[in-house]
Amino acid sequence: MSYLSLANITKQFGDTVVVDNFNLEIGKGEFVSFLGPSGCGKTTTLRMVAGFETPTSGKILLDGADITDKAPNQRNVGMIFQSYALFPNMTVAQNIGFGLKVRKEADSVTKQRVSEMISLINLEAHANKYPYQLSGGQQQRVSLARALAIRPQVLLLDEPLSALDAKIRVSLRSEIRSIQKTLGITAIFVTHDQEEALSISDRIVVMNAGEMEQVGTPFEIYNFPKTRFVANFVGSLNTADAEVVDPAKGLVSVDGVQFTSAEGTKQRNKGDKIKVAIRPERFSFATQQHKDNVVEATIENITFLGSVVRIQIKIGNTSFNMDTFNNPFLELPKIGSKQQVTCSKEAVLVLDE
Amino acid sequence: MASSKDRKVAEMKFINRLRKFPFFAWLWFLLGALYFVLPLLATFEFSLSWDPAVPFKAYQRAFEDVRFWRSFIASNVFAIITIIACIILVVPTAYWIRLRLPQARRIVEFITLMPFVVPAIILVFGLIRVYSTPFTIPFTDIVFMKPLTQFKAGTNILIVAGYMVLAMPYMYRSVDTGMRTVDILTLTEAAQSLGASWFVIITRVILPNIRSALLSGALLTFAIVVGEVILASFLGVNAFGPYLFLLGQHRAYEPAALSFVSFLLTWIAMGMIQLVTGGQNQTAGGH
Ligand SMILES: Nc1ncnc2c1ncn2[C@@H]1O[C@H](COP(=O)(O)OP(=O)(O)OP(=O)(O)O)[C@@H](O)[C@H]1O
Numbered sequence: 001m002s003y004l005s006l007a008n009i010t011k012q013f014g015d016t017v018v019v020d021n022f023n024l025e026i027g028k029g030e031f032v033s034f035l036g037p038s039g040c041g042k043t044t045t046l047r048m049v050a051g052f053e054t055p056t057s058g059k060i061l062l063d064g065a066d067i068t069d070k071a072p073n074q075r076n077v078g079m080i081f082q083s084y085a086l087f088p089n090m091t092v093a094q095n096i097g098f099g100l101k102v103r104k105e106a107d108s109v110t111k112q113r114v115s116e117m118i119s120l121i122n123l124e125a126h127a128n129k130y131p132y133q134l135s136g137g138q139q140q141r142v143s144l145a146r147a148l149a150i151r152p153q154v155l156l157l158d159e160p161l162s163a164l165d166a167k168i169r170v171s172l173r174s175e176i177r178s179i180q181k182t183l184g185i186t187a188i189f190v191t192h193d194q195e196e197a198l199s200i201s202d203r204i205v206v207m208n209a210g211e212m213e214q215v216g217t218p219f220e221i222y223n224f225p226k227t228r229f230v231a232n233f234v235g236s237l238n239t240a241d242a243e244v245v246d247p248a249k250g251l252v253s254v255d256g257v258q259f260t261s262a263e264g265t266k267q268r269n270k271g272d273k274i275k276v277a278i279r280p281e282r283f284s285f286a287t288q289q290h291k292d293n294v295v296e297a298t299i300e301n302i303t304f305l306g307s308v309v310r311i312q313i314k315i316g317n318t319s320f321n322m323d324t325f326n327n328p329f330l331e332l333p334k335i336g337s338k339q340q341v342t343c344s345k346e347a348v349l350v351l352d353e
Numbered sequence: 354m355a356s357s358k359d360r361k362v363a364e365m366k367f368i369n370r371l372r373k374f375p376f377f378a379w380l381w382f383l384l385g386a387l388y389f390v391l392p393l394l395a396t397f398e399f400s401l402s403w404d405p406a407v408p409f410k411a412y413q414r415a416f417e418d419v420r421f422w423r424s425f426i427a428s429n430v431f432a433i434i435t436i437i438a439c440i441i442l443v444v445p446t447a448y449w450i451r452l453r454l455p456q457a458r459r460i461v462e463f464i465t466l467m468p469f470v471v472p473a474i475i476l477v478f479g480l481i482r483v484y485s486t487p488f489t490i491p492f493t494d495i496v497f498m499k500p501l502t503q504f505k506a507g508t509n510i511l512i513v514a515g516y517m518v519l520a521m522p523y524m525y526r527s528v529d530t531g532m533r534t535v536d537i538l539t540l541t542e543a544a545q546s547l548g549a550s551w552f553v554i555i556t557r558v559i560l561p562n563i564r565s566a567l568l569s570g571a572l573l574t575f576a577i578v579v580g581e582v583i584l585a586s587f588l589g590v591n592a593f594g595p596y597l598f599l600l601g602q603h604r605a606y607e608p609a610a611l612s613f614v615s616f617l618l619t620w621i622a623m624g625m626i627q628l629v630t631g632g633q634n635q636t637a638g639g640h
């Protein structure tokens with residue numbers, strides 16, 4: 001079933017372990033993102049798939065074939081770089097046709113494929129321009145077309161949007177995603193931008209210090225983070241120290257204030273110190289209907305963030321953020337006042353760590 | 354009020370411009386230019402003064418001499434071979450050092466500086482000493498090649514090798530600088546992932562992107578080889594340098610004419626470098 005498989009991949013540079021026991025199965029046509037902070041080994045993992053680095057141990061299988069030790073030019077893998085890496089001496093059309101020429105495809109095939117690719121990225125008017133005559137976004141589209149022209153088995157993108165400004169970043173990422181879907185190509189996308197990863201991927205691999213923290217759909221990663229790291233890295237999050245009160249009922253206490261967690265704390269014992277997490281948008285002001293997790297909070301601060309209003313509240317001795325959608329008729333509480341706030345049982349996450 | 358303020362601003366600007374006008378810089382520049390131009394003008398003037406009735410007599414005579422053409426053409430051929438050999442040696446070396454062996458850079462740079470440390474006269478004696486003994490198969494007395502200095506092709510090989518040493522600092526430095534201006538590493542990886550072999554990468558991606566650097570290295574090499582005297586005369590090769598030298602000892606006007614011509618050629622070459630590198634700036638710059 002799996003098309004690309006990374007099995008027990010470890011990479012060391014000298015004594016430092018940069019990628020540690022990485023295991024991942026990617027299905028055909030799947031779009032997987034590697035998400036993690038700088039230096040966590042995303043690029044290194046990607047470069048091992050491309051063949052620019054050799055794993056210290058482990059195997060990489062592509063469509064059933066072991067490609068672990070194959071040279072990069074023997075693999076059929078397309079690579080997109082942050083810096084575009086277009087050949088400055090070639091026009092757009094020549095850049096796109098380069099891979100086919102190198103593979104000694106017939107001229108008619110090359111020509112046909114190049115014009116196909118150029119219309120795929122909507123740059124018909126620029127076919128004979130040189131890279132320096134194009135904007136960054138256009139250059140990155142050319143580099144996408146160049147990588148796709150050879151019909152690679154896997155497309156690898158290493159922070160392809162980081163050098164672009166915010167607007168183009170958003171439009172190009174949906175363009176990349178739609179092209180990837182149309183062609184049904186398997187893709188790995190490296191980014192340290194969580195919003196990018198959440199919006200574009202079928203699955204996300206969250207990495208930290210060379211290790212996989214969690215693999216899952218954007219929905220799972222955001223709503224059910226397994227570790228404190230994932231919870232913190234993806235989206236904004238309140239974390240608090242807590243103590244298990246009743247493992248059977250999922251009762252925990254944060255500074256003496258009790259919360260019930262739907263996940264339960266059955267594997268724990270009474271009195272265990274744990275960490276819980278609650279996303280800011282899961283809090284709301286309590287009304288009569290609310291039964292679970294209604295607690296008293298002091299309003300500490302209110303920040304207007306555009307579509308969202310962030311309210312800093314204090315429960316016990318711990319500060320939390322609470323987000324509510326902005327609307328013109330919103331009645332905000334006074335700073336310093338005490339309010340009943342609530343969150344559902346499902347919103348209280350118990351972190352593994 | 355405003356207008357008097359404006360005038361003051363204008364005055365200040367004028368004074369500033371006067372202050373900024375690099376008077377001494379220009380003075381030194383002019384003195385330097387004179388230092389170069391005056392002898393050249395004198396040479397030119399002298400070359401015309403052989404026979405007032407026929408102003409270009411010295412040039413006619415010089416170009417009539419068949420030995421001039423032979424040596425001049427020979428030197429040009431040597432120059433071209435040297436340039437090609439240098440490119441084949443230097444480009445992959447500089448490329449590999451940038452790509453995989455940045456630690457070796459200092460060592461190689463030092464080696465390429467040899468001709469500044471070891472004078473040509475020492476180099477040529479070294480070459481003659483080493484290559485005037487026959488090649489034997491190691492640990493036997495079986496000779497499999499005559500000494501290089503004893504036949505023409507051998508001497509030609511030696512002199513080209515010597516020229517390569519002399520041209521190395523210019524060639525290596527310009528190629529290395531050329532490679533600094535493009536992102537060699539990423540371009541290489543991009544080409545590799547598209548299926549390119551090393552040969553294709555060097556000839557189709559690297560070379561075209563450093564062509565202006567190559568050209569300036571090549572032109573410098575050309576100038577060095579065509580004007581070189583010591584190697585050629587000690588190896589007994591009929592090159593342009595020794596010819597000009599000999600001519601200078603026996604004739605008055607023709608050498609002046611020829612040196613003026615070679616100066617002109619060099620300047621045209623420099624102009625070409627400027628032109629080509631200037632054009633390249635446009636293509637390489639901007640995003
Ligand atoms: N060739 C190398 N030699 C030694 N160490 C290296 C090499 N390449 C990468 N590293 C180290 O490996 C670690 C992971 O690097 P990597 O480039 O994979 O990080 P990354 O997740 O892509 O980070 P970023 O988001 O900054 O691009 C870093 O600590 C880096 O210093």
Ligand SMILES: [Mg+2]
Nearest residue numbers: 042043044158
């Ligand atoms: Mg990286």
